[in-house]
Amino acid sequence: MATSSYKSRPRGGRWPRRLAWLSVLVVIAAALLLGGAGPAHRLELVDLGAAFGLLRQGAYLALGAAVLGLATLVVASLCRRPRPALVGALVLATVAAMMVVPWQMQQRARQVPAIHxxxxxxxxxxxxxxxxxxxxxxxxxxxxxxxxxxxxxxxxxxxxxxxxxxxxxxxxxxxxxxxxxxxxxxxxxxxxxxxxxxxxxxxxxxxxxxxxxxxxxxxxxxxxxxxxxxxxxxxxxxxxxxxxxxxxxxxxxxx
The missing domain is CATH 3.30.310.80 (Kinase associated domain 1, KA1)
Structure with missing residues (x-):
């Protein structure tokens, strides 16, 4: 019975699922910080410096989520675990989508003079x-x-x-x-x-x-x-x- 139970255990054990859940939680936190910095300043909940601080923290978390998503995708693929692998791929795609607007703004800022x-x-x-x-x-x-x-x-x-x-x-x-x-x-x-x-x-x-x-x-x-x-x-x-x-x-x- 013990041998049969061991053989039926998924490859990689709980690690692919744990990595997947962790990457999802981190990308959600990053999205909340990046998306909420502007409205928080607009509603006068934080000053401009604090709002930019939230943006930086959100960007760091998004980078961490991308690393976790990639790790999830690699580990789950090696262990032939399609669902965690899909989650890792979706986290990577989400991070890419979240960073499009900041990236575009950065590129635009380089192309125009610093005047207002x-x-x-x-x-x-x-x-x-x-x-x-x-x-x-x-x-x-x-x-x-x-x-x-x-x-x-x-x-x-x-x-x-x-x-x-x-x-x-x-x-x-x-x-x-x-x-x-x-x-x-x-x-x-x-x-x-x-x-x-x-x-x-x-x-x-x-x-x-x-x-x-x-x-x-x-x-x-x-x-x-x-x-x-x-x-x-x-x-x-x-x-x-x-x-x-x-x-x-x-x-x-x-x-």
Whole structure:
């Protein structure tokens, strides 16, 4: 009886299953830290430094989960245990999926300059007036950074230019306001030829401020936009992408 029981025991004993369960628990913990860091900061449960600390811990755990998943896959395959092997493969795939967004952000950060204030008019950027107190209280401040930022913007984002609308000023302003609301921004001030708004990023809840200015010119109404982050040296291209999306939407609406 003892010999029969021994022969029926799975190869590798409990180790493949234990490794599989451990890798699953570690990848779940990593996902909670990576996915929860942003919402925790956005809900003001932790400050920005602590949130970035959670991201680092989550990345380390994800790396550990990948090592455990690979070990599970190898051990289970050698022991001919298909279920633990499948779990190990799924853990590896999950870690890869979790790291796609951070990897993309890192690659994007290497491709764009470390600037955070983008505008279609670098000589005379639209001013923040209603948002001045919020800007002055923020680390990045109120004033436009100057020619150093402008030269970096020209090289990195040559397509960020003013938009000319073939509309009367009042109609152009109505279209500009409607398009800003369509973007989901919080409108802070709307005047006859300008508006100010705040855009909040989805994950971390970072506040980026937008100023839009309209002026009559010879061939229509010129629309200038400025989008500036309140915190962070680099916006990883977010403000340029926001201006592009806004001007494209406004152009479609005006047509």
């Amino acid at each position: 204030d983008i505008t279609t008019d670098m000589r005379d950027p639209p001013a923040f007036v209603a948002l001045a107190p919020a800007r002055e209280a923020a680390p990045n401040g109120l004033a436009y950074p100057g020619e150093t930022t402008a030269s970096q913007q020209r090289e990195a984002y040559p397509d960020i230019r003013p938009l000319i609308l073939n509309l009367p000023l009042a109609e152009a302003m109505d279209a500009a306001e409607a398009t800003a609301r369509q973007q989901g921004w919080e409108l802070v001030d709307v005047g006859d030829d300008s508006l100010e708004a705040t855009a909040t990023t989805r994950w971390f809840g970072f506040k980026d401020d937008v100023a839009i200015r309209l002026r009559d010119v010879e061939d229509g109404v010129r629309v200038d936009v400025r989008s500036a982050s309140r915190v962070g040296r680099s916006d990883v291209g977010t403000n340029a992408a926001r201006i592009r999306a806004y001007l494209a939407a406004l152009s479609r609406r005006a047509e």
